[in-house]
Amino acid sequence: MDTTVYVPTDRTGAQPDRDRTTPDVPAARARTLSKVYGAGGSAVRALDAVDVDFAAGAFTAIMGPSGSGKSTLMHLLAGLDTATSGSAYLGTTETTRLGDAELTRLRRDRIGFVFQSFNLLPMFTAEQNILLPLELAGSRVDAEVREWFDTLVTTLGLGGRLTHRPAELSGGQQQRVAIARALIARPEVVFADEPTGNLDSRAGAEVLSFLRRSVRELGRTVIMVTHDPTAAAYADRVVLLADGRIAGDIVDPTPESVLAGLDALRSLEAPVQGTPQRDGVTR
Ligand SMILES: Nc1ncnc2c1ncn2[C@@H]1O[C@H](COP(=O)(O)OP(=O)(O)O)[C@@H](O)[C@H]1O
Numbered sequence: 392m393d394t395t396v397y398v399p400t401d402r403t404g405a406q407p408d409r410d411r412t413t414p415d416v417p418a419a420r421a422r423t424l425s426k427v428y429g430a431g432g433s434a435v436r437a438l439d440a441v442d443v444d445f446a447a448g449a450f451t452a453i454m455g456p457s458g459s460g461k462s463t464l465m466h467l468l469a470g471l472d473t474a475t476s477g478s479a480y481l482g483t484t485e486t487t488r489l490g491d492a493e494l495t496r497l498r499r500d501r502i503g504f505v506f507q508s509f510n511l512l513p514m515f516t517a518e519q520n521i522l523l524p525l526e527l528a529g530s531r532v533d534a535e536v537r538e539w540f541d542t543l544v545t546t547l548g549l550g551g552r553l554t555h556r557p558a559e560l561s562g563g564q565q566q567r568v569a570i571a572r573a574l575i576a577r578p579e580v581v582f583a584d585e586p587t588g589n590l591d592s593r594a595g596a597e598v599l600s601f602l603r604r605s606v607r608e609l610g611r612t613v614i615m616v617t618h619d620p621t622a623a624a625y626a627d628r629v630v631l632l633a634d635g636r637i638a639g640d641i642v643d644p645t646p647e648s649v650l651a652g653l654d655a656l657r658s659l660e661a662p663v664q665g666t667p668q669r670d671g672v673t674r
């Protein structure tokens with residue numbers, strides 16, 4: 392049983408909310424979250440005291456140069472790796488305090504994953520791949536689940552492909568199956584790490600608009616790691632990372648504002664906190 396609670400820091404006297412999530416609790420959060428790989432002279436500080444909130448019901452992209460800590464941040468938020476110090480939260484649960492068995496259950500029951508390499512099971516059909524998380528959780532496929540399955544399949548345009556195996560599907564179709572699989576158990580958060588990295592630009596655009604629709608029309612929460620400004624512009628917000636630190640925050644991004652934000656990172660010696668600039672980038 393999860394006993395960790397989220398105490399709002401901006402409202403003094405607020406009661407901690409013990410047993411349920413509230414709409415004002417972010418879907419995921421990091422607090423002075425750090426990750427150091429290795430030790431001594433070869434130690435790499437992949438994340439350096441990161442503080443960031445990810446709103447529920449939003450599509451947020453995490454961007455930054457290669458090696459800036461994007462995947463590390465995602466892995467810590469998703470309970471796929473352990474922190475060196477600081478805290479990560481999924482809703483009201485402090486994931487950095489959970490043991491292996493609890494983390495396995497949390498990933499199975501509360502998180503959906505989309506990877507660059509699709510990770511579908513080759514001997515299963517598209518339908519079997521989509522339903523796999525329910526199978527693993529021992530959930531029954533009742534009428535409500537069927538209806539959600541049909542919604543996902545229709546939204547993702549997979550209707551005619553359900554009996555196909557992954558090898559009989561294009562890359563874009565495989566990734567759409569992977570998205571349906573990530574959404575089938577209605578997880579609190581879907582984490583996507585470079586979901587368009589193996590797709591051509593047209594298939595990539597399809598996958599990105601489906602991720603956006605899953606947030607806008609189906610009410611889901613998506614956190615996506617990408618190094619592609621065009622991909623990031625599909626999100627509601629872009630969090631910029633540089634050298635393991637939060638280096639910027641762009642609301643309602645466009646490819647242009649994301650590129651401007653990345654350019655600003657390159658011209659900065661060290662990221663500093665500041666006010667939003669005219670281009671919408673906080674530096
Ligand atoms: N398992 C690991 N062992 C050692 N160093 C790692 C490991 N994973 C990542 N790193 C290092 O941590 C830093 C951040 O990596 P990563 O989070 O993968 O960045 P990004 O996803 O932004 O490219 C990089 O310097 C990378 O080399």
Ligand SMILES: [Mg+2]
Pocket residue numbers: 461462463
């Ligand atoms: Mg990465």
